[in-house]
Amino acid sequence: MVTIQDIAEIAGVSKATVSRVINRTGYVNEKTRERVQAVIDQYHYSPSASAVNLSRRETNTIGVIVPEIANTFFGELLHGIGEVIDQTDFTSFYFDSDNNSDKEERAILALEQQRVRGLLITPAQDSDAAVNRRLYSYLERLNVPTVVVDRDFPGSKWDGVFFENYQSGYCAAEALIAAGNRTLGMITGDLRLKIARERYEGFLQAAQDGGYPVSEQHIYQGDFTIEGAYAAAKRMLESDDCPQAVLTSNNLTSLGFLKAVTEKGLQIGRDIAVIGIDHIPELDILNYGFSCVARDTVQMGRLAMQVLLERMQNPDKQRQICMIPHRLILKGSEKMDG
Amino acid sequence: MVTIQDIAEIAGVSKATVSRVINRTGYVNEKTRERVQAVIDQYHYSPSASAVNLSRRETNTIGVIVPEIANTFFGELLHGIGEVIDQTDFTSFYFDSDNNSDKEERAILALEQQRVRGLLITPAQDSDAAVNRRLYSYLERLNVPTVVVDRDFPGSKWDGVFFENYQSGYCAAEALIAAGNRTLGMITGDLRLKIARERYEGFLQAAQDGGYPVSEQHIYQGDFTIEGAYAAAKRMLESDDCPQAVLTSNNLTSLGFLKAVTEKGLQIGRDIAVIGIDHIPELDILNYGFSCVARDTVQMGRLAMQVLLERMQNPDKQRQICMIPHRLILKGSEKMDG
DNA sequence: ATGAAAGCGCTAACAC
DNA sequence: GTGTTAGCGCTTTCAT
Numbered sequence: 001m002v003t004i005q006d007i008a009e010i011a012g013v014s015k016a017t018v019s020r021v022i023n024r025t026g027y028v029n030e031k032t033r034e035r036v037q038a039v040i041d042q043y044h045y046s047p048s049a050s051a052v053n054l055s056r057r058e059t060n061t062i063g064v065i066v067p068e069i070a071n072t073f074f075g076e077l078l079h080g081i082g083e084v085i086d087q088t089d090f091t092s093f094y095f096d097s098d099n100n101s102d103k104e105e106r107a108i109l110a111l112e113q114q115r116v117r118g119l120l121i122t123p124a125q126d127s128d129a130a131v132n133r134r135l136y137s138y139l140e141r142l143n144v145p146t147v148v149v150d151r152d153f154p155g156s157k158w159d160g161v162f163f164e165n166y167q168s169g170y171c172a173a174e175a176l177i178a179a180g181n182r183t184l185g186m187i188t189g190d191l192r193l194k195i196a197r198e199r200y201e202g203f204l205q206a207a208q209d210g211g212y213p214v215s216e217q218h219i220y221q222g223d224f225t226i227e228g229a230y231a232a233a234k235r236m237l238e239s240d241d242c243p244q245a246v247l248t249s250n251n252l253t254s255l256g257f258l259k260a261v262t263e264k265g266l267q268i269g270r271d272i273a274v275i276g277i278d279h280i281p282e283l284d285i286l287n288y289g290f291s292c293v294a295r296d297t298v299q300m301g302r303l304a305m306q307v308l309l310e311r312m313q314n315p316d317k318q319r320q321i322c323m324i325p326h327r328l329i330l331k332g333s334e335k336m337d338g
Numbered sequence: 339m340v341t342i343q344d345i346a347e348i349a350g351v352s353k354a355t356v357s358r359v360i361n362r363t364g365y366v367n368e369k370t371r372e373r374v375q376a377v378i379d380q381y382h383y384s385p386s387a388s389a390v391n392l393s394r395r396e397t398n399t400i401g402v403i404v405p406e407i408a409n410t411f412f413g414e415l416l417h418g419i420g421e422v423i424d425q426t427d428f429t430s431f432y433f434d435s436d437n438n439s440d441k442e443e444r445a446i447l448a449l450e451q452q453r454v455r456g457l458l459i460t461p462a463q464d465s466d467a468a469v470n471r472r473l474y475s476y477l478e479r480l481n482v483p484t485v486v487v488d489r490d491f492p493g494s495k496w497d498g499v500f501f502e503n504y505q506s507g508y509c510a511a512e513a514l515i516a517a518g519n520r521t522l523g524m525i526t527g528d529l530r531l532k533i534a535r536e537r538y539e540g541f542l543q544a545a546q547d548g549g550y551p552v553s554e555q556h557i558y559q560g561d562f563t564i565e566g567a568y569a570a571a572k573r574m575l576e577s578d579d580c581p582q583a584v585l586t587s588n589n590l591t592s593l594g595f596l597k598a599v600t601e602k603g604l605q606i607g608r609d610i611a612v613i614g615i616d617h618i619p620e621l622d623i624l625n626y627g628f629s630c631v632a633r634d635t636v637q638m639g640r641l642a643m644q645v646l647l648e649r650m651q652n653p654d655k656q657r658q659i660c661m662i663p664h665r666l667i668l669k670g671s672e673k674m675d676g
Numbered sequence: 677a678t679g680a681a682a683g684c685g686c687t688a689a690c691a692c
Numbered sequence: 693g694t695g696t697t698a699g700c701g702c703t704t705t706c707a708t
Contacts, residue, residue, distance in 0.1 A: 003685055014695045019687060026688090027693050044479055049451040050397065051685035053388040054700045070417040070636075072410055079408040082434045086441070091448055094432040096420050103424070110429055113387040141382055226623075259623040282620040285564075285597040298408075341701055352679045357703060364704095365677050389701035392684050 002043050011039040022047060053115065062090050062118040062308065063111035065104060067151075069096040073251060073278070073297055074122070077149070080301020081120060088309065090117070097124045101131045108138045118145040118308045126153035127192030145311040149304045151195050159311055161304040161322045165195045168293040168326045169202030169247065172275045175291070175328055176245040177210040179335035181273050185218030185243030187232045187253050196224065196249060199277060203247050218243040222253050229256025237264050237272075244336065245273035251280055254290070268333040275334050289332035300324045340381050349377040360385060391453065400428050400456040400646065401449035403442060405489075407434040411589060411616070411635055412460070415487070418639020419458060426647065428455070435462045439469045446476045456483040456646045464491035465530030483649040487642045489533050497649055497658045499642040503533045506631040506664045507540030507585065510613045513629070513666055514583040515548040517673035519611050523556030523581030525570045525591050534562065534587060537615060541585050556581040560591050567594025575602050575610075582674065583611035589618055592628070607671040617667065627670035638662045 004022075008015045013032060020026045021036045028036075039045075053059045064081060066074040078094065085092050093114060095107035104124045111119065119142065123135060132153050139146055139158065146158040176184055184207050189196030200219075207214045218241075220232035229252065236242055237260055248254040254276035261268060268274050269289055279294035303322055311317070342360075346353045351370060358364045359374045366374075377383075391397045402419060404412040416432065423430050431452060433445035442462045449457065457480065461473060470491050477484055477496065484496040514522055522545050527534030538557075545552045556579075558570035567590065574580055575598055586592040592614035599606060606612050607627055617632035641660055649655070 001685095004687095005685075015686075016688080016696080017694060020694085023687085029693055032693080046447065046450045048392070048453060048685055050388040050391040050453065051700090052451075052687080054386070054392055054684090054702085055686040055688085057687095057700060059388065068417075069420065070410070070413040072408070072413065075408040075410065075413045079406075079434065082407065082436075091431075091452075093429075096417065098420075109384065112384045113390075114429075115386060115388065255620065255623050262623065262625045280620065282593065282618065283624075285593050285600065286621075286624070286626070287600045288624070339701095342703095343701075353702075354679060354681095354704080355677085358678090361703085367677055370677080386701055389684090390703080392686085392700090393702040393704080395684060395703095 001048075002045050004045070004047065007036065007039050007043065007045050010043070011036045059115045059117060060090050061093055061114055061116050062120065063093045063095065063107075063114070063116040065095045065097055065107050065111075065119070065121040067097050067099045067104075067122055067124050069094070071252075076297035077122075077301040077304075080298040080303075081305045082301075083298075084302050084305035084309070099124050101125060101128075101135070105134065105138055108142055112142050116142075116144060118147075118312050120147050120149055120304055120308055122150045123148065123153045125192065126151055126194050129154075145308055145315065147304050147308045147311065149300070151193060154194070157319065159307050159320045159322075161300060161307055161324065163195070163295050163300070164323050164326045165198035166202035168277050168295075169199035169204075170206040171202075171326070171328050172247045172277070172293055173203045173206035173214075174210060175330065175334050176247070176273060176275060177207070177212055179245070179273060181245035181334075181336070182212050183218065183243045184212060184214050184245050184247070185220065185236065186214065186247045187220045187222045187229050187236070187249060187257055189222060189224040189249040189253060190228075191221060193224070199247075199249055217241060222249060222256065224250050224252055226252045226256040226259065229253040230259045231256075233257040233260035234263075237261065237266065242272070245275075245334070248274060248276040251276070251278035254278065254280060254292070258290075269335065269337075273334055273336055279329065284331075291328075291330045291332065291334040294327045294329050295324050339386075340383050342383070342385065345374070345377050345381065345383050348381070349374045397453045397455060398428050399431055399452055399454050400458065401431045401433065401445075401452070401454040403433045403435055403445050403449075403457070403459040405435050405437045405442075405460055405462050407432070409590070414635035415460075415639040415642075418636040418641075419643045420639075421636075422640050422643035422647070437462050439463060439466075439473070443472065443476055446480055450480050454480075454482060456485075456650050458485050458487055458642055458646055460488045461486065461491045463530065464489055464532050467492075483646055483653065485642050485646045485649065488638070489531060492532070495657065497645050497660075499638060499645055499660045499662065501533070501633050501638070502661050502664045503536035504540035506615050507537035507542075508544040509540075509664070509666050510585045510615070510631055511541045511544035511552075512548060513668065513672050514585070514611060514613060515545070515550055517583070517611060519583035519672075519674070520550050521556065521581045522550060522552050522583050522585070523558065523574065524552065524585045525558045525560045525567050525574070525587060525595055527560060527562040527587040527591060528566075529559060531562070537585075537587055555579060560587060560594065562588050562590055564590045564594040564597065567591040568597045569594075571595040571598035572601075575599065575604065580610070583613075583672070586612060586614040589614070589616035592616065592618060592630070596628075607673065607675075611674055612671050622669075629666075629668045629670065629672040632665045632667050633662050
């Protein structure tokens with residue numbers, strides 16, 4: 001492996017000069033510049049990141065931890081993040097925590113050893129108080145600019161970029177009532193997650209405010225997975241007290257619900273009304289008439305990265321919490337004659 | 339930031355001993371071991387990866403370059419890769435080339451500076467000869483164990499893990515003919531990509547072998563995107579010589595096709611027969627009856643990483659090309675009375 | 677079983 | 693403008 005020293009000797013200058021031409025720093029005669037550059041090109045010299053980082057006492061990497069990379073949602077999020085990173089000199093380390101707090105902690109430790117300059121994280125969970133405290137202390141120890149994305153966790157003191165969860169639940173219930181439904185139900189997400197509870201609470205509140213409070217037996221607990229939602233939906237549809245209209249809590253919940261509905265030979269917007277949180281492109285393509293509360297995930301990624309960059313530039317600014325607006329998209333499934 | 343030197347002083351030993359404790363290498367008295375470990379824990383000492391790498395003259399990172407992280411396909415691939423990596427001591431650097439060869443080259447250069455030990459790459463393209471030569475020379479210069487995934491490129495000399503593309507096209511055409519269709523058509527992928535051409539050629543050959551050769555006007559060129567496929571499908575459906583049965587070249591092509599079909603008020607398995615390459619879970623959930631040629635993407639990721647590990651252990655072994663088997667799944671859309 | 681010391685490849689004063 | 697030099701935080705001989 002050719003080193004800066006080799007280049008220096010071949011070009012007949014000192015390491016310092018080579019360093020200067022690489023980094024475009026300090027003065028260097030145009031002639032020597034060209035000569036050194038020629039040698040660099042000829043030998044395809046590539047500076048060792050480890051050596052540079054060690055010498056500079058600082059890296060140019062930022063870490064990203066997401067809970068499930070195979071979920072479209074986070075795929076889009078990473079895409080947005082990447083777009084912004086590409087315009088900077090930073091490179092990124094991605095980790096998949098697999099919705100597992102242990103893996104998450106190991107990821108943070110790995111990022112600590114990498115001496116990342118900043119962190120973007122969607123916590124694996126936010127409910128177990130002990131785990132939360134651990135996450136808090138891990139992040140505090142890591143001690144770099146950090147932005148929490150999509151899922152906040154209790155006690156967080158870091159910047160955040162979130163979805164309007166409460167309002168999403170609220171406006172879904174409003175829309176269902178406005179469409180003429182009177183008995184509302186919901187398949188929740190994992191209620192140990194705050195984003196699930198917020199959606200749930202917004203939904204309840206709007207139903208109450210609208211004059212058609214949700215009765216307890218119309219609440220079915222899911223867990224943000226297709227399987228969990230499917231099981232819940234099945235129980236709901238088979239009960240003899242099935243609500244007229246339902247809110248499904250995220251993209252996977254909607255799919256689980258639709259699976260059960262389809263299996264029973266039912267049809268949304270005819271046999272049962274539904275609004276889902278998260279847009280599911282495939283359904284639109286089939287003109288399936290699925291109403292939803294959508295958000296711009298790619299934009300969420302972009303924004304999160306921008307917030308991180310700002311925080312890095314100005315560590316002392318006040319804590320910043322950004323909300324990504326939601327958009328109600330009605331396609332017919334919200335009403336029974338859809 | 340606390341360093342190994344600090345730990346050494348506090349524990350009253352030398353850096354060497356601390357290093358031995360950290361790396362479980364060489365002899366160290368149990369008493370001192372415990373004492374040192376206590377100090378490490380107390381101060382939350384985290385060794386600098388840069389320093390370790392520099393000192394060891396070697397990193398423990400492997401690089402991964404995918405062309406579109408927001409595509410489910412690659413999300414699942416990364417998941418499979420991650421599963422295997424997690425069982426090793428390696429950490430990974432992911433890059434998204436965004437189907438752009440320039441970004442791809444920059445990614446390789448970045449990985450070179452990181453001194454990655456191995457590389458998993460799905461090339462951004464494989465058709466432009468000049469770009470291919472550049473990719474070849476970049477990889478050669480990088481000079482680490484490398485596995486090319488999903489898309490091979492001409493002239494590659496590296497290990498590879500691929501899908502049975504030719505056979506996929508072939509068996510799809512066979513199935514369409516067996517289902518009674520006589521005029522076959524296809525919406526291709528970007529034919530500059532080899533994987534697209536292979537699927538195309540397999541399809542043509544099977545049609546020929548089956549006695550119902552494909553006529554040229556039934557070939558519509560797409561580009562592996564929803565939009566491209568949609569435009570192609572629209573032209574097809576509006577032509578007065580529309581084939582009875584169609585093969586769509588990947589998940590996004592299928593979706594573009596279905597969009598056009600839906601828009602025209604048509605129905606697959608009734609107005610037009612179709613088989614798609616790639617499984618689309620959402621369609622099964624809706625019981626949409628979409629026949630496809632499926633493969634196990636997660637498994638592909640696992641396998642690719644395993645092949646890389648083998649290559650790293652044994653750099654001199656013969657070049658290894660693995661094929662991921664395909665699975666024909668018939669759900670009705672392959673025949674007109676589906 | 678432990679320590680001293682050299683060195684990994686670079687950057688950044690500081691001197692000239 | 694350019695070179696000298698002292699680190700950066702580790703690992704790894706080689707002594708002892």
